[in-house]
Amino acid sequence: xxxxxxxxxxxxxxxxxxxxxxxxxxxxxxxxxxxxxxxxxxxxxxxxxxxxxxxxxxxxxxxxxxxxxxxxxxxxxxxxxxxxxxxxxxxxxxxxxxxxxxxxxxxxxxxxxxxxxxxxxxxxxxxxxxxxxxxxxxxxxxxxxxxxx
Numbered sequence: 001x002x003x004x005x006x007x008x009x010x011x012x013x014x015x016x017x018x019x020x021x022x023x024x025x026x027x028x029x030x031x032x033x034x035x036x037x038x039x040x041x042x043x044x045x046x047x048x049x050x051x052x053x054x055x056x057x058x059x060x061x062x063x064x065x066x067x068x069x070x071x072x073x074x075x076x077x078x079x080x081x082x083x084x085x086x087x088x089x090x091x092x093x094x095x096x097x098x099x100x101x102x103x104x105x106x107x108x109x110x111x112x113x114x115x116x117x118x119x120x121x122x123x124x125x126x127x128x129x130x131x132x133x134x135x136x137x138x139x140x141x142x143x144x145x146x147x148x149x
Contacts, residue, residue: 025139029066029096033134034089034119036112040082044114047079055079055112056122057086061094063102068094070104077112086110086119096138106140 045052055077062070071090076083096102109122121136 025141027097027137028100028102028140029094029138030135031090031094031096031138033121033136034086034110036082036085036117036119040079040085041114041117043079043081044112048114052114055082055114057083057110057112057119059086059090059108059110060104061090061102061106061108062104063096063100063106065101066096066098068096074107082112094138100140102140108138 044055056075057073057077058075060070060072060074061068068090071087073083073087077086090108110119111122112119118134120134121138
């Protein structure tokens with residue numbers, strides 16, 4: 001009886017550690033962030049005037065075993081030329097770790113910052129580096145990986 005209780009306790013403890021770990025995000029790669037050219041930054045400055053605002057962009061990725069095989073804009077910036085530049089950059093430069101299959105509906109949220117002239121992951125906690133290209137850690141929600149979505 002004591003062995004069964006001990007086994008049950010150990011099982012419940014490992015289950016709680018596993019579920020806590022599944023609530024985390026895991027690193028699936030390190031990717032260079034999109035780079036806009038000077039005319040694209042000038043276009044944003046001209047359109048926004050003196051009140052420069054961060055522009056959110058959401059991108060759909062299709063990933064299979066590390067290969068990004070499709071990229072599309074889910075929520076655009078309002079600047080088609082910039083959206084196209086971001087899509088081309090990601091298509092040409094991003095890869096994930098080989099084990100990550102990702103599926104067809106992996107969403108990445110980016111911020112285009114016209115003041116700093118950087119494109120970064122949304123909520124990157126303000127750690128924008130001055131070097132180009134910026135290399136950022138790409139993360140995925142473990143729950144979606146386990147469920148296969």
